[in-house]
Amino acid sequence: MISDRSPLFCLEAGSPSRFSSWKPPPHGKVKVNWDASINPKEKCIGVGIVARDSRGEFMGAQCYWLLLDTDPRTAESLAALYAALFSKSFGFLEVVFEGDASQVISDINSPPPHFSKAGQFTKSVLSESKSLRFVSFVHAPRELNVVAHVLAKTAIGRKLNFCWREEVPDCISNLILMEKEFHP
Template sequence: MVDLVSYLLSKLNADLLSLVVVVLHRIWLRRNKFIFDGQFVPPLKVFLEASQLLEDFNRCNLREPFFSVSNDDSSRSCSFWDPPVAGLVKINWDASLNISSAVVGMGCVIRDANGFVLAAKCGVSRAVAEPVCAEAMAALFALEFCNDLGYVNVVSEGDSLQVIKAITDSEYHLHKIGHFLKAINQRANDFSVCKWSHCARDANEVAHLLARRAAFSGLCNVWTENMPLFISSVSFRDLLVSRL
């Protein structure tokens, strides 16, 4: 046991160690339920509960108030992230508003057909915008990130139905984001394939957490490897749930 702990301490960062500790604790509770109550808990449920518990703990420790973008037209029903078909990558994007700091936080994450996280980014704009404008900014932010990394076949997905409709439906006019739409369409022409997809908020959790992180910290971060726990754990959960 000592050798195992030493090995984990030498190989894992603090975030992954936290996840391991919570998973081990849930395994111990699973063992007790089986021995004393005769209840069998599936291994997948153990991991999902541990991941959710740690995520909730991290959220509770974000003490700074912020305002997350809320779209009245975005579905709140339970859903799950769906991988792209082979040959495409999917980039999910979202935005959050921090009214007190006059900051728009934007987040995006790129995943392949196997659900593997290829890259993620969060950033800010030093201006307060309407929610729909913030979402349009995030859509452009995501396309620019994909283009910078050299991806040419993409599915761009967000939970703002207004923005997705404005981009894909020429009969749907949303003048307040007209200048963003022009930039988005110009950037989309840089790709060989650029498809658009609307999802429920539940299927956009990684991008939401990234946008929230940016709104809270005011910083821009880029990850192309060694993803932090809040990205890797939620992405892994998305992948597991999508395969159920």
């Protein structure tokens, strides 16, 4: 049996090219970072989600691998939906959602008509987040979303669907520690 800390579960993150300066959420809130990655050759996407509290403490993570031939906007919109569902499943009530897809964040904050696949996912994100006491969707550049990006790439590389509730996966443990130490 493979434990959730096994290196088989994650691709190695390596060193970020620039030090990530992820910012924690305000006191009492949870920040949920999310990202999607696409492999057009294999017609699949990976989704990475990670949650941390205002002290930068790891609260959980999830990877999804899906056979889906789609465009980046739709993949990122689906990832945002999975982040909302993840937050509800963990019982988070006050959440700052952060992703690096600026168009998707804009779609969520100012919803367009919901005719496209991405629009349908955006509509679902809004519906799923209504039960939260506090919700905010903010854009972050890729270098501030490294942990979720590594998890999305891991999902594709390992064809992985997995949830971590207590132990930090090895592939992101150093990044989590670096970001936590940077914001004591």
